Amino acid sequence: MSKRLSDATLADLPNAVMRPRYDRRAVTTGIVHLGVGAFHRAHQAVYVDDVLAQDPHWGIVAASLRSPDTSDALEPQNGLYTLSIRSGEGEALRVIGSIGRVIVAPQAVDDLLGVMTDPRTRIVSLTVTEKGYCHDPATGMLNETHPDVVHDLQNPHQPRSAPGFIVEALRRRRMAGIAPFTVLTCDNLPSNGRTVKRVLTRFAELSDPAFGRFVADEVSCPSTMVDRIVPATSDEDRQRIRETLGLSDAWPVVTEPFTQWVIEDRFPQGRPAWEESGAQFVTDVEPYEHMKLRLLNGSHSTLAYLGYLAGYETVADTMADGSFERLITGLMNQEVTPTLHMPADADLTAYKRALIERFKNPALRHRTWQIAMDGSQKLPQRLLGTVRDRLRENASIDRLALGVAAWMRYVTGVDEQGGVIDVRDPMAVRLRETADRAGGSPERLAGGLFAMREIFGDDLPRDPRFTGPVGTALARLYAQGAKRTVAEWIATVRP
Numbered sequence: 276m277s278k279r280l281s282d283a284t285l286a287d288l289p290n291a292v293m294r295p296r297y298d299r300r301a302v303t304t305g306i307v308h309l310g311v312g313a314f315h316r317a318h319q320a321v322y323v324d325d326v327l328a329q330d331p332h333w334g335i336v337a338a339s340l341r342s343p344d345t346s347d348a349l350e351p352q353n354g355l356y357t358l359s360i361r362s363g364e365g366e367a368l369r370v371i372g373s374i375g376r377v378i379v380a381p382q383a384v385d386d387l388l389g390v391m392t393d394p395r396t397r398i399v400s401l402t403v404t405e406k407g408y409c410h411d412p413a414t415g416m417l418n419e420t421h422p423d424v425v426h427d428l429q430n431p432h433q434p435r436s437a438p439g440f441i442v443e444a445l446r447r448r449r450m451a452g453i454a455p456f457t458v459l460t461c462d463n464l465p466s467n468g469r470t471v472k473r474v475l476t477r478f479a480e481l482s483d484p485a486f487g488r489f490v491a492d493e494v495s496c497p498s499t500m501v502d503r504i505v506p507a508t509s510d511e512d513r514q515r516i517r518e519t520l521g522l523s524d525a526w527p528v529v530t531e532p533f534t535q536w537v538i539e540d541r542f543p544q545g546r547p548a549w550e551e552s553g554a555q556f557v558t559d560v561e562p563y564e565h566m567k568l569r570l571l572n573g574s575h576s577t578l579a580y581l582g583y584l585a586g587y588e589t590v591a592d593t594m595a596d597g598s599f600e601r602l603i604t605g606l607m608n609q610e611v612t613p614t615l616h617m618p619a620d621a622d623l624t625a626y627k628r629a630l631i632e633r634f635k636n637p638a639l640r641h642r643t644w645q646i647a648m649d650g651s652q653k654l655p656q657r658l659l660g661t662v663r664d665r666l667r668e669n670a671s672i673d674r675l676a677l678g679v680a681a682w683m684r685y686v687t688g689v690d691e692q693g694g695v696i697d698v699r700d701p702m703a704v705r706l707r708e709t710a711d712r713a714g715g716s717p718e719r720l721a722g723g724l725f726a727m728r729e730i731f732g733d734d735l736p737r738d739p740r741f742t743g744p745v746g747t748a749l750a751r752l753y754a755q756g757a758k759r760t761v762a763e764w765i766a767t768v769r770p
């Protein structure tokens with residue numbers, strides 16, 4: 276048995292492994308982060324690790340809103356963990372020290388609210404995934420009937436949801452005369468800052484209209500675009516990393532060399548000098564956000580549903596099939612790019628070229644099943660916004676329609692061989708019922724799913740320019756399977 280990674284064993288690491296170059300004991304907490312998943316640990320926590328030597332006031336206290344897994348893994352390691360950066364060229368390891376402590380929120384509500392209320396905490400950031408905002412994905416408004424919202428409004432001192440924790444901490448700060456922290460969302464939502472602000476304002480307003488106005492007027496929620504591909508860590512990763520470290524790490528994270536963070540510079544209580552670690556500060560994130568959500572995530576979801584149905588385990592496996600690569604290139608160039616309005620210095624051609632290479636990264640085993648999760652929350656910003664913009668121009672949406680149809684085929688929960696698909700989605704039960712009612716008819720399935728207004732809104736289900744191509748694609752997927760459909764689709768698709 277190898278020894279465990281921790282402050283006490285840092286000096287035992289091989290020289291090639293980078294490690295914190297600052298005194299961890301001198302670091303104080305400036306950031307509370309909600310949702311301490313692999314993405315946060317491969318992204319923001321690294322940007323923070325980069326600046327702590329110059330400015331030790333920005334250490335992170337991270338919280339899991341549900342499971343104790345990350346805390347169980349990291350607490351014995353004093354919050355330390357390994358970041359593995361992998362590509363076809365090899366692997367580089369770096370130990371990250373910016374997370375001082377991991378709190379398991381359900382077990383320590385007061386502890387977490389206490390740190391969030393501490394005047395030294397000036398930023399509360401979040402990666403709680405799309406569903407963590409308790410909003411309606413089609414409208415971006417707070418879902419007032421969401422069970423966690425109902426619970427948190429009735430029990431404001433014992434919140435469960437991310438908005439519930441933030442609103443309660445803001446209320447306590449206001450009562451104590453402490454300025455509000457900046458709320459920094461790092462999830463793949465459209466206009467993510469504006470969305471979280473809308474959700475928080477409404478939440479606060481429901482308990483007290485004056486407090487709602489305070490949140491609207493005083494709390495800054497800059498939008499951000501975050502980007503780094505971070506597949507789930509496998510046991511094979513753990514073992515390989517242990518061999519190189521000579522120490523065991525219960526939960527390393529594996530990622531790609533690429534990383535990007537574009538942030539609106541609105542931090543009334545100050546912020547770390549993240550530009551020193553490569554973040555871009557801009558006045559308007561929206562063009563970058565559209566670029567990323569539509570080109571990267573839209574392609575990712577399309578590859579995930581079609582690739583899974585075709586029997587491909589990872590994104591790289593899917594991209595190795597030439598028809599799928601052509602489909603995605605066509606999707607990006609023909610259907611998504613005309614909807615983007617980028618600042619003059621952004622190089623979309625280079626961005627798309629890099630994306631294709633990133634998707635093909637042979638060292639990342641990014642499972643199609645992982646990306647396929649939570650489609651009901653992802654589709655609106657990844658594919659349907661692009662569809663709306665295209666329809667406004669009366670332009671074709673054939674490849675986008677194939678992506679939407681593949682999602683429909685996927686959520687039936689039965690694969691092309693009749694095997695079970697483990698569909699993970701907050702709406703999984705309704706999706707399953709809709710599929711069961713359709714009884715194998717693609718028309719009835721499409722009709723049932725289009726009726727879900729939270730996903731498709733009121734406009735798309737009524738527009739035959741949308742329902743037509745989706746219906747055709749779905750019928751083909753049923754009749755011929757994903758592989759043949761993709762191969763034929765790229766041959767016949769409208770430009």
Ligand code: CS2
Nearest residue numbers: 501502503504505572575646
């Ligand atoms: C992926 C994203 O799982 C998913 O849905 O599309 O997590 C993606 O890898 C990141 O957004 C990349 O920045």
